[in-house]
Amino acid sequence: MTDFEKLEQDFQAWQAKVEKANEKYPERKKQFVTGSNVPVNRVYTPLDQKDFDYTTKLGLPGEFPYTRGVQPTMYRGRLWTMRQYAGFGTAEESNARYKYLLEQGQTGLSVAFDLPTQIGYDSDHPLSEGEVGKVGVAIDSLADMEVLFDGIPLDKVSTSMTINAPAAVLLAMYIAVAEKQGVAPEALNGTIQNDILKEYIARGTYIFPPAPSMRLITDIFEYCSKHVPNWNTISISGYHIREAGATAVQEVAFTLADGIAYVEAAIRAGLDVDEFAPRLSFFFNAHNDLFEEVAKFRAARRVWAHIMRDRFGAKNPKSWMLRFHTQTGGSTLTAQQPDNNIIRVTLQALAAVLGGTQSLHTNSRDEALALPTEEAVRIALRTQQIIAYESGVAETVDPLAGSYYVESLTDRIEKEVFQYIKRIDDLGGAVKAIEQGYIQQEIQDSAYAWQMDVEKGERVIVGLNKFQIKENPPKGLLRVDPAVGERQKQKLVALRAGRDQKAVDSALASLRRAAQGTDNLMPPILEAVRAYATLGEICGVLREEFGEYRPNVMF
Amino acid sequence: MKELVRRCIEGDVRAAARLITLLESQDREAYAALYRLKDHAGRAQVIGITGPPGSGKSTLADKLITQFRARGLRVGVLAVDPSSPFSGGAILGDRLRMQGHATDPGVFIRSLATRGSLGGISKATHAAIRVLDAAGYDIVLVETVGVGQSEIDIVKVADTVVLVSVPGLGDDIQVIKAGIMEIGDIFVVNKADRDGADRVVRELRAMLETQAQLRRGQAPLGGPDTLAAHDPDFMHHAGLVPGLSEAVDEESSTPPVLKTIAETGAGVPELADTIVRHFERLMKTGELERKRLESIRYQLSQFVFDEMTHLLSLPELSKVRDELAQQVFCRTLDIYSAGMALFHSIPIQGAAHEDTHA
Amino acid sequence: MERKIRVLVAKPGLDGHDRGAKVIARALRDAGMEVIYTGLRQTPEQIVNAAIQEDVDVVALSILSGAHNHLFPRVVELLKERGADDVLVFGGGVIPEEDIPFLKSKGIAEIFGPGTPTSKTIEFIRANVKRPLC
Missing domain, CATH: 1.10.287 (Helix Hairpins)
Structure with missing residues (x-):
């Protein structure tokens, strides 16, 4: 009898015994499931990993298929980058917050822009009314960007910018600010999100239709590979897909499907895969189901490594590596008993670290209510620091590897992700699947099912549908000064009066010509930015040439 | 009610909207009010647009509104969507595509749900058409998914029926369902930048030609392959240009087949021209009266069927x-x-x- | 025949987080209501014109960007101007408790914060629709 057969026998006998006892003392639930509704067994044993092969499934850290992590020493070498997403009001206010965060030991910047900026409108556009400076900083022109990074040496920090549809414009502004600081583009480090597909799927700050949007993205890939070599040209994001209600599997599947679409677009644009693929980065969510989330990150790395090597024939190991930023799950936070959110964030941050994240944003306890206060942000940052310096989980690489449960979950997620990718391939790829509303509808179904489970009490959310208390409304929330809009408008008036209008007009005219043709759009955008053309003017030209995206909403 | 009708005729948007609500709820008094509207109806060109789900009808309607507005015409739109058979509720999302026109006082958009199988939707839609007509809209666009009989019944009464098809939804031409091909006055192949658009155009032409020959009592001359020879537009369509406009042979017995890309608006001006010309021709030839009389006969029969269906329930x-x-x-x-x-x-x-x- | 309750679900402002709006739309449909969904980035003018043409009983607004104090009252104001004050207007999203009295004083009937069960919203609509249903 082999070991497996012996174990099988013992296991059957044990199961029978437990089932019998169960009749008298039943388990808490008939069926146990993960946070994403995947069934969970009573116990996991080697029987669940019969065909386990260490080398093909896991490999060593820093080696294919990178299940255990993209670096050989992981956090023993260097801790993850603690990067809190921040920005509100004017460039002056945000600049002060960044300096505060750097003083508190944060190691990278993450810029949040307000919605008009993200949608390519100036602060004085009618649609900007009431939105200026609300969810991030308002940037109308290079002048604002100069203030935003005043006193922050751009060759010393790495900066992540959550900007998508107008990513090319904001990147150009960043390059131009660096020039003024005397920093060459080659010395710049950072990331632009630049992931338009998930905007169509989940986040909603799109401007242009898919074809010109994909062109802008591949133009950035090409430009940066030549001039800004250390820049992460895209952060392919599952975060918002998960926030919109997707399951863990859907988060990974749809994100990687988007990734495939970008790689294909760049290859079609004539780029060599190993030229741009090492600069692709990812951005995931971390929810409360600790083991499932850890497995999710591990599976994502394994799947991407195979896609890049086997599907796209990439040769450079850097092209195979899935490097990612993590943010804890905003939608898991409750407005009820907001202090409980600190514990949720701790679990989620732990999952991200155990899953081998490269950088991490921890949400603040008050984010279900408003933008976070300084104090709340500090606790969130301290949470990361406690995990890093006190918990011991960062002292060895991928400590959960070999857990029967975690490996089973990892395999299962991998399998289901590949199934989804196959389905999306059959629909003609991610862009087509989005245009047909397929991906959105899958997510909506999950979101609705989750909501119904919560309402029926099948999902317990502490403080929300169980263990409620009577509460007083929270005090001391951050309020953005409503006068920000007025101040930005005045700044625009002054800017337009003080700049060389001829230079602006000629830069915008050459941008228009480039948009009508096929030249890379980065150089004319950079030229327009340097002439202090506003974001709204630049995006306005592109809107006229490219048209605007209209979503396909299905229920 | 009298007051509501008066305001509606004067073009009051709220009054028209409320009247449609009452008609939808089968309010008997509101139906009586139709009598008062009759002297103010009959001016609008009623256009039916139908096609399979995903064929881009709403986007096409959106772009057509722009075209008609540019021609100085006031446009009313009725967008019909199915109700949920389980709850009786509905999510009406067609309007989303047309929200760009929401602040244009020359455009009125109304979403209607089919509200179950007991009939009534075609009756309600026909009544709503009369309301918009009387309220002074020059064009009434009725948009509906061409999947069920009731949807076909809705567009059947239009002066001009536009059937939208799209490449890549399957092997067959999607609009070709029993009983629907005959009602089309204008055929549109939307998303014409997709692979297979020309094939759909060819297949549609072949079928329309066969139909026309059968009507004339002739046997078809040949299969679709030989069509190219006597189709002056064929070479144009076979070319690389998504050549969207084409001369429509007004007197030809086969309805025109046009290509559009609603997303970019390409081909839509030509479609709008074709629609307007179709109406002019109907008026010039007296066909409009024949068609409308036919439609009234049909509606009368339909009315009795609906009543019977209801009684039986x-x-x-x-x-x-x-x-x-x-x-x-x-x-x-x-x-x-x-x-x-x-x-x-x-x-x-x-x-x-x-x-x-x- | 009982008239169907018609609800316009709209997202004023620029934020693209429509998870809540879509979940509510489905829940209202499943409760037998007719929902007109107008999607993202709607100006108060667009919302009000749609509400009038669609002759809805209810306008449900969802916003997460923080622009509610500016945009919600504007919707109510415009409805009034157009003589459509029989429309019930309520809102949801990330809205601080301390803003609620102000919004209510401006005619927003109710504010539903994060975590509100859809069943509560449905009950609220049924109990508060201003126009008779028969």
């Missing part, structure tokens, strides 16, 4: 029907006699109908 009659069915099943009665018995038990005075209008 009432408990007294369904009880009679069930009993008769039982007898047929047990072979104590034949189906014909049972049918006549059921028919004669219908209270023709329609007294049973009162409850719907309560």
